[in-house]
Amino acid sequence: MNGKIVVDHLSKTFKKGGVQAVKDVSFKVEEGEFFAFLGPNGAGKSTIVQILTTLMNATSGTAFVAGFDVIKEPEKVRRHIGAALQETGVDPDLTGREMLELQAWIFGFGKREGCLRAEELLDIVQLTEAAERRIGRYSGGMRRRLDLALTLVHEPAVLFLDEPTTGLDPSNRMAVWEELRRLNKDKGTTIFLTTQYLEEADNLADRISIINDGEIVASGTPKELKARIGSDLIALTPVDGGDEDRTLHLLKSGLMDADVIRKQEKILIYVEEGTRQLLEVARILDRENIEVEDIQLSSPTLDDIFLKITGEGKKSNEQ
Ligand SMILES: Nc1ncnc2c1ncn2[C@@H]1O[C@H](COP(=O)(O)OP(=O)(O)OP(=O)(O)O)[C@@H](O)[C@H]1O
Ligand SMILES: [Mg+2]
Incomplete structure (x- = not known):
């Protein structure tokens, strides 16, 4: 066969x-x-x-x-x-x-x-x-x-x-x-x-x-893809009129093993261990006096994964 x-x-x-x-x-x-x-x-x-x-x-x-x-x-x-x-x-x-x-x-x-x-x-x-x-x-x-x-x-x-x-x-x-x-x-x-x-x-x-x-x-393999994608997703919405660029920058530099990207009014953080990283995110926001409307921990949906992968594609094309 x-x-x-x-x-x-x-x-x-x-x-x-x-x-x-x-x-x-x-x-x-x-x-x-x-x-x-x-x-x-x-x-x-x-x-x-x-x-x-x-x-x-x-x-x-x-x-x-x-x-x-x-x-x-x-x-x-x-x-x-x-x-x-x-x-x-x-x-x-x-x-x-x-x-x-x-x-x-x-x-x-x-x-x-x-x-x-x-x-x-x-x-x-x-x-x-x-x-x-x-x-x-x-x-x-x-x-x-x-x-x-x-x-x-x-x-x-x-x-x-x-x-x-x-x-x-x-x-x-x-x-x-x-x-x-x-x-x-x-x-x-x-x-x-x-x-x-x-x-x-x-x-x-x-x-x-x-x-x-x-x-x-x-x-x-599922393992390889997840390692690339991160198995958890933290989504946060900064308050209206907040400094999103600064927030993005602070999170990017403050979180070692995370991918941070912006999607419309939200900031998405792809991480391996969501709960541990959520605490770290809260600490950074608190220290920098950044207010958020909403913060959520979830598993990435297919949409989130595509966004991440197509985002990576763009980055490598630009280089
Ligand atoms: N017989 C057809 N004639 C013209 N366009 C078609 C035909 N069949 C599919 N398409 C188009 O080809 C593309 C791919 O369709 P396809 O059915 O392969 O998608 P899919 O991944 O199976 O989606 P789904 O999850 O909805 O089943 C779509 O844009 C669809 O509109
Ligand atoms: Mg189909």
Whole structure:
């Protein structure tokens, strides 16, 4: 089984609207690796997944999945992958069980084997009780879990999951996470997952690439990325008419291991140990008689991370 993904200078421009959705993207996913693409709405995640799963052609560049060229050998690629996409076409009149048995038949299972596989998968995604209900009546979360089960029927070498937990409640999200971890560890399935949640990528992936506006802006293990980003964020709003430049300068020089940047009326401080640094920030403000309207400690959101990474990009371009 060759579960590798190799993407080289991939670009996609949609004729309609002329949107350049993917801009010269290159990356590799090793066999057995759990890889996550992290990015906001419109970043180009689904476009890349569709190209890699042979549902769409790239404008330029090459991509190999499981050892086969997605453009020249699409049938071979399809035989080695499973894909749970954002928009799937399942027949709402079939029951969950029927849909799984149909999928098993498509992949060449015999009748008995197919029934057994369906039973097993219903159990894994916790849909046994809803197995006889029509898919049209499933909730969003149940549909997502059925989508996942459908991709697992033939035990693919590479699994593509496009935002598999968006819209799931916390317990269903955990159940999907567990199953994905098990597949990756026990079966050695290579997993390519897209998500908008930093927490999801952090919890699951061996390696993450952050994608924004069609480009990979940062890549690394969760640990490496967090070291770059800082795991906590202190946001403070100086009082109206306060000297923001001075505050910014004082915080920058006073805090050793922090990145301090300005975002509109706020000052954002990216740090490793938020609580300890919060005390230090309070000390500096107090000593310098700087008044603030508001001060908050939180985990950075994807937005904060992009802001930081694109800010870094600008800095290095200027040098
Ligand atoms: N079929 C299409 N025709 C024209 N433009 C498209 C098409 N599909 C996507 N786009 C555009 O390409 C860009 C990337 O879209 P894509 O669906 O890949 O983003 P995404 O990262 O999957 O976002 P989301 O998190 O919202 O699913 C967007 O600007 C989108 O409007
Ligand atoms: Mg998408």
